[in-house]
Amino acid sequence: MIQKYDSVIIGAGAAGLMCAYIAGSRHKKVLLLDHSNKLAEKIRISGGGRCNFTNIYTEPKCYISANPHFCISALSGYTPYHFTDLLDKYKIGYHEKTLGQLFCNDSSGDIIGLLDNLCKANNVNRKMSIQVLNVTKIPNGFEITTDNIGVIHAETLVIATGGLSIPQIGASGFGYNLAREFSLNVIKTEPALVPLALDPEQLQYFGPLSGSSFFSQTKIDKITFMENTLITHRGLSGPAILQISSYYNSGSGLQIDMLPKQDIKQLINENRKSTKLLSNFLTLFFSQRIASSICQILQVDKQLCQLSNKDIELINKLIHNFTVTPSGTLGYKKAEVTKGGVDTKELSSKSMECRKIDGLFFIGEVVDVTGWLGGYNFQWAWASAVATGNSL
Numbered sequence: 001m002i003q004k005y006d007s008v009i010i011g012a013g014a015a016g017l018m019c020a021y022i023a024g025s026r027h028k029k030v031l032l033l034d035h036s037n038k039l040a041e042k043i044r045i046s047g048g049g050r051c052n053f054t055n056i057y058t059e060p061k062c063y064i065s066a067n068p069h070f071c072i073s074a075l076s077g078y079t080p081y082h083f084t085d086l087l088d089k090y091k092i093g094y095h096e097k098t099l100g101q102l103f104c105n106d107s108s109g110d111i112i113g114l115l116d117n118l119c120k121a122n123n124v125n126r127k128m129s130i131q132v133l134n135v136t137k138i139p140n141g142f143e144i145t146t147d148n149i150g151v152i153h154a155e156t157l158v159i160a161t162g163g164l165s166i167p168q169i170g171a172s173g174f175g176y177n178l179a180r181e182f183s184l185n186v187i188k189t190e191p192a193l194v195p196l197a198l199d200p201e202q203l204q205y206f207g208p209l210s211g212s213s214f215f216s217q218t219k220i221d222k223i224t225f226m227e228n229t230l231i232t233h234r235g236l237s238g239p240a241i242l243q244i245s246s247y248y249n250s251g252s253g254l255q256i257d258m259l260p261k262q263d264i265k266q267l268i269n270e271n272r273k274s275t276k277l278l279s280n281f282l283t284l285f286f287s288q289r290i291a292s293s294i295c296q297i298l299q300v301d302k303q304l305c306q307l308s309n310k311d312i313e314l315i316n317k318l319i320h321n322f323t324v325t326p327s328g329t330l331g332y333k334k335a336e337v338t339k340g341g342v343d344t345k346e347l348s349s350k351s352m353e354c355r356k357i358d359g360l361f362f363i364g365e366v367v368d369v370t371g372w373l374g375g376y377n378f379q380w381a382w383a384s385a386v387a388t389g390n391s392l
Contacts, residue, residue, distance in 0.1 A: 008154035014381035015364030016160035017115035022389025024122030032126040041169040051108030054080040055375035057100035064370045070344035078383040101374045156359040163338025163365040175366035185343035187368040191335030192246040195237035196326035208293035217260035218244040256322040265316040274304040341368040351391035
């Protein structure tokens, strides 16, 4: 027998769970499907297992899209404070870590459990380990053929299948492929919030700094971020690098200011008569290891009083304009999210419904809306899901 639902939601991650709960609360008959046997793995592993579930400084400028205005409607309709109100209602503790990032006090499992329980309380039927084999548009909605629960008819269909990032926990291109099958445009997808790779020659040059982390300002063109940078055996990582990686294009030069709030040239000149070694002086601003590594890279470790103007210029250039050209990214396995996706021109900004195909919706990461690091992508998942859930 063909099973009939008001709405089928494919993808039981952050966006799918939230959308199913909202639709269920509006007395819709909802079926939530996922190909994985584990619920919301991306929520579970995020924030070191404590889920950085939103950011109180969320605003449209924190998102990348071919249409930067698209996200305004959904984000204004469901703010970070709507989500924290939900957590407060169910007594789930949370705290602000840095830069507006909110984390669970205990475990990301608290949020997974909350959304799952809200779905159950609102009669959402959830099925895991289900492969969707085919989706066809029919006069009154959609026909969805699955591998082991047969054929389903739904008046509306929501695609919440996420992007290509972290394939090791089940990420796939299902949503993009389905969009193309329905002749929808898909903006080129790329890894985002991802470490950057350096070629062997650059790695050898910066080898002394491997394993070192420091506060920095990263810059590509006019885009800048001020957080920690980590130099690794493969290249560059840390929050400042992950942030700027979303703006990286092949061949882009990356500038790193290792001491963004001070002027090393001025500091040295103010102490020009000192007999202190440069490496010791630099420990006032960096760890011993970074200070020694800077001197090793420059091949300069004189007393400050012995430094020539040329030496100071070299020191200034390395510390304030540490310039590299990454050889690429470390790919989807190390990326937190996927940039690009279903073209927002294909969708209504108020409901996420396809303009060409009545009853078909795309939400969350599968859409060409990519947030900064720090809870912004979860907030897009909640907001886009609520916009759709209220429209089903």
